[in-house]
């Protein structure tokens with residue numbers, strides 16, 4: 439019967455399709471769904487489609503619907519999807535954002551979907567998407583999700599947007615570990631901003647991420663951040679603004695040291711010069727710390743600082759583990775000393791900490807080398 443209805447050629451008078459859609463609805467949707475404000479039925483689909491695609495004169499409705507690749511249904515106050523979207527089996531992109539949907543529609547027949555735009559609805563649970571093997575981008579920001587789940591079968595998912603969920607008071611967004619593991623091999627872009635997250639630990643398996651947006655959360659612990667980004671070797675952009683830990687002294691420098699691959703932090707480019715300088719700085723501090731520890735054990739002697747201590751091998755080890763060895767956390771005894779040294783090193787402050795993309799890279803290494811050398815000499819006086 440569905441075949442028969444769908445193969446009727448459409449006389450383009452859309453009022454005619456009213457009875458047509460009722461037939462389809464009875465066939466394909468559970469009939470006892472309560473009546474709501476605006477339901478998506480075939481009238482709306484056709485109405486929407488015909489505003490940007492034309493059905494050719496002698497084309498069957500069936501053929502017309504099957505060749506559609508994009509479905510524009512955004513901003514139509516839809517709160518229910520009454521018809522099965524498998525009537526448009528060749529869809530690759532569905533725009534359903536800015537509606538009032540409380541669940542993700544059944545998409546079993548849309549296995550070619552690559553983009554699904556569902557942001558700014560009232561979706562409470564992620565489901566009905568396990569057949570979307572080719573889905574590339576999933577937009578679910580501004581919904582009512584409390585758990586990120588149901589992503590287990592999305593083998594091609596590269597971008598996931600789940601920012602700003604309308605969470606119950608005091609609750610934070612949760613992540614189902616199995617879903618996170620499942621999308622880890624492919625996921626590159628993730629937006630989890632505005633979800634009261636106080637840790638990123640659940641995101642640790644996502645080691646293919648290139649862009650992570652986690653602004654306006656409750657992140658406070660730099661060690662937690664370090665622990666997570668040390669796994670993300672391809673991370674080029676990190677957005678962290680409006681989190682409690684942004685107030686920590688030298689926050690930006692500390693984050694740059696944690697994530698070697700980073701190119702943009704909080705919307706600002708990181709210059710190669712400042713990056714290199716900061717790495718050397720942390721490596722040299724590590725070397726000094728080790729030296730001091732050694733000296734405390736053996737006969738107290740002069741603190742000779744050999745540049746060989748901070749070899750490129752050290753740098754590599756440092757990056758591989760990314761545990762920020764020489765990294766002076768607030769409150770640790772070394773911190774004051776380095777603050778004092780840095781305060782004195784006005785040249786370096788200006789040239790290497792300015793993040794000036796145009797500063798001459800040829801000059802910087804010499805300066806920082808010299809600076810580190812000076813640092814080691816001065817550190818003697820701080821004992």
Ligand SMILES: *[C@@H]1O[C@H](CO)[C@@H](O)[C@H](O)[C@H]1NC(C)=O
Pocket residue numbers: 501504505506528
């Ligand atoms: C639907 O997509 C398939 C596979 O890409 C293609 O072979 C077919 O011709 C398409 N159907 C229409 C009606 O365009």
Ligand SMILES: *[C@@H]1O[C@H](CO)[C@@H](O)[C@H](O)[C@H]1NC(C)=O
Pocket residue numbers: 519541542543544563564565566
């Ligand atoms: C799947 O879609 C149906 C029909 O719209 C809906 O009733 C159901 O709640 C959805 N399931 C999930 C888990 O979203």
Ligand SMILES: *[C@@H]1O[C@H](CO)[C@@H](O)[C@H](O)[C@H]1NC(C)=O
Pocket residue numbers: 599601602629630631632651653
């Ligand atoms: C991520 O979400 C935040 C909060 O809504 C938004 O401001 C930002 O533009 C989003 N970024 C991307 C790339 O989606």
Ligand SMILES: *[C@@H]1O[C@H](CO)[C@@H](O)[C@H](O)[C@H]1NC(C)=O
Pocket residue numbers: 714715718745748749750802803804805806807
């Ligand atoms: C970093 O340290 C290494 C080893 O000491 C040195 O060769 C290199 O020039 C330094 N680079 C910068 C930018 O200070």
Ligand SMILES: *[C@@H]1O[C@H](CO)[C@@H](O)[C@H](O)[C@H]1NC(C)=O
Pocket residue numbers: 783785786805806808809812
């Ligand atoms: C290192 O110390 C020397 C002598 O105190 C000073 O002239 C030079 O500017 C310092 N270099 C740096 C990079 O701090």
